[in-house]
Amino acid sequence: MEKNAAAPEKSVSFPRHSSKKNILFSSPITPRRYETIDEEAPPESQDPDQDPNSSNQTATELNLSEVLEQVDRFLDSFSEAKENGNSDPTEALEVPDSVESLSKTVESMINKYGRSLARFGENEDEDESFIDAVIRISRISTMLDDFSSSSKTGSALNRTSTVLQRAMAQLDEEFRNLLLLDQQDANAAKSDYNPEQSFSSKITSKLSSFNSNSSGSSHGSVRGQQPQPEPDRLVEFPSFSEESISTMNKIATTMIAAGYENECCMVYSISRRNAFKSALNNIGYESISIDEVQRMPWESLQGEIGTWISVVKLCSSVLFSGERKLCDAVFSGHKSLSESLFCNLARAVAIQLFNFADAIVLTKRSPEKLFTMLDMYETLRDLVPAIRDSYPEDIGRELISEAEAARNRLGEVAVSILCDLENSIKSDNGKTPVPSGSVHPLTRYVMNYLEYTCEYKDSLEQVFVEFEKTHGTPGTTSSPFQMQLLTVMDMLDSNLDMKSRLYRDPALRFIFLMNNGRYIMQKVKGSTEIHQLMGDTWCRKRSTDLRGYHKNYQRETWGKVLQCVNHEGLQVSGKVSKTVIKERFKCFNTLFDEIHKTQSTWVVSDEQLQSELRVSVSAVVIPAYRSFWGRFKQYLEGTRQAEKYIKYQPEDIENLIDDLFDGGNTSMMRRRT
Structure with a gap:
């Protein structure tokens, strides 16, 4: 609190103050102007009747400890007089010469520090002496300031105030220089790590696999592989030595005790804010506005998100805890002040990180962004325990609330994207069937997408539960994410059933359903x-559905073929008719040739399903044909047209069945050979 200086001889236009208010980054208190450190003290006002050599004599005769003892007796006497009801103790007490001696001693020390003849923190005994002397000067100045209108104390007040200003200026500079050491070390050790490139390439690899033909097991999941800065770069943050921290603690304690709390906190806050910013910049993080985020292409934004994830994880695991320890060490003995300084710094960083997450939420939504949103969601979720451990409960509660709000907004986007997947499946209503009945691209995309999505199963369970609570959706016995997954699968089934009806050949329709159904099952x-x-x-x-498709395929394809080799209906007037036998062999040859020509171009990409189909066809066709051929070929043997009707041996049928569902590759090879 500022006080009016009534004494005309008091040259200092601003007093000391000891406000206990918190120092906020957003509204810093303007520090007072210090005297120049190297500036010599102005000549003190002297009493005309005083011997000009008396003070020098006292300074020569008394050492510092004796001076401090005399000053302490004066301070005690002054306090005792006030307690005894003396409204103006200066009327009864003279300011002793030891006050001037003390002022000269402090000035001498200041000049020694200011001219680099010594450095604060190098000699513990000298530092302690300086601190003890400055504390006495501060007490004298405070005491005399209450009676600034007294003509007897005006000169001493002016003298001690000026010396105190110079002492605080010296400590301010020493404090500032020590705090700058960490920032300089961080700049010297700047990492060349490039998280943007790493994260972006992994995400691109993941997305490109959605439409691939490979199974999920062949793709290395990028789950949990967000880039991390090299650990040795930030293994110790901040990078102050124990000696530096001890020195800063002495300076802070002295400045606070002398009533310069605001100035001390201002220097600390600005220096640590700049150091924290430098540490983030050195691992590739730069603050980006919401407008900049909206204008950036998604590919570039992925790199920024990768860096953001690394920064948040570093803050939760290293930076915040290191900053808290430093603050507690420098301001030990001032717990509330330490908490305030740390919380203001960390909150400013955290809010900036939360704002980036909110900016990502506002970008245009698309399916490929789901995994990035979930990575960010998990990162903020894991940040909450770190905030809880680092902050006092009353202060941390607000920041945790903001972190959870940002996290929940990311979760809502994830839910929205998965719901949009339903619309994407519905809108895929193309009228052109996939050639050869192979697996539809939609099936590959959806299943690969769901495979990667389910790697975030636990997080998505949490996301959907929170979404239901927020939006009042009635709960179910099953997990809400499981219900969403089942809904997507049902919609995919319905879409595939619709696409299967685009095939004119019923047999090919069931091959298509088998291909896609088998792919989904795998x-x-x-x-x-x-x-x-x-x-x-x-x-x-x-x-069960797949077995049904299989049976329907056999019925549609081979039912008529098997009728040709049926033993019934071959007799006319009680005798086997050669004409009927010829027609039966001819019909079999025609149907089989047509099936082989057509279905050898069809594709069954799953080798196990392909083998199962061939085995099942062979199991019904070959025994029936072998039986018919073995019993009735004799009626045509020896005739001129026997080879025309008995075109295939049973072994030929077996070999030709092995050509089916191979996309024509085997048949082409056989023709070449």
Whole structure:
């Protein structure tokens, strides 16, 4: 609190103050102007009747400890007089010569520090002496300031105030220089790590695999592989030595005791804010505005997000805890002040990080952004315990609330993107069937997408539960994310059933359904997370559906073929008719040739399914043909047209069946050979 200086001889236009208010980054208190450190003290006002050599004589005769003892007796006497009801102790007490001696001693020390003849922190005994002397000067100045209108104390007040100003200026500079050491070390050790390139390339690899033909097991998941700065760069943050911290503690304690708390906190806050910013810059993080985020292409933004994730994790694991320890060490004995300084710094950083997350939420939504949103969601979720451990409960509660709010907004975007996947499946209503009945691109995309999505199963469970609570959606016995997954799978089934009807050949329709159904089953079985969510009941039903498609294919394709080699209806008037036998062989040859020509171009990419189909066809066709051929070929043997009707041996049929569902590759090779 500023006081009016009434004494005309008091040259200092600003007094000391000892405000205990917190120093906020956003509204710093303007520090007072210090006297120049190297400036010599102005000549003190002297009493005309005083011997000009008396003070010098006292300074020569008394050492510092004796001076301090005399000053302490004066301070005690002054305090005792006030307690005894003396409204103006200066009327009864003279300011002793030891005050001037003390002032000269402090000035001498200041000049020694200011001219680099010594450095604060190098000699512990000298530092302690300086601190003890400055504390006495501060007490004298404070005491005399209460009676500034007294003509007897005006000269001493002016003298001690000026010396105190110079002492605080010296400590201010020493404090500032010590705090700058960490920032200089950080700049010297700047890392050349490039998190943007690493994160972006991994995300691109993940997205490109959605439409690939490979199974999920062949793609290395990038889950949990966000880039991290090299650990040795930030293993110790801040990088102050124990000696530097001890010296800063002495300076802070002295400045606060002398009533210069605001100036001390201002220097500390600005220096540590700049050092923290430098540490973040050195690992590639730069503050980006919401407008800049909206204008950036997604590919570039992925790199920024990767860096952001690294920064948040570093803050939660290293930077915040290191900053808190430093603040507690420098301001030990002033717990509330330490908490205030740390919280203001960390909150400013945290809010900046939260704002970036909010800016990402506002970008245009698309399916490929889901995984990035979930990575950011998990990062903020894991930040909350670090905030809880670093902050006092009353202060941390507000910041945790803001962190959870930013996290929940990311979660809502994730829910929205998964719901948009339903719309994407619905809108995929192309009228052109996939050639050869192979796996549809939509099936590959959705299943690969869900496979990677389920790697975030635990987080998505949490996201959907929070979403239901926020939006009042009634709960279910199953997990809400599981219900969402089942909904997507049902919609994919409906879409595939619609696409299967685009095939004119019913047999090819069932091949298409088998291909896609088998692909879906393999993806579900290959992912522990999807399998757990879909459940055994769903898998059994899917297997039943696949067997049904298989049976329908056999009926549609081979039913008429088997009728040709049926033993019934071959007799006319009680005898086997050669004409009927010829027609039966001819019909079999025609149908089989047509099926072989057509279905050898069809594709069944799953080798196990391909083998199962060939085995099942062979199991019904070859025995029936072998039986018919073995029993009735004799009626045509020896005739001129026997080879025309008996075109295939049973072994030929078996070899030709092995050509089916191979996309024409085997048939082409056989023709070449």
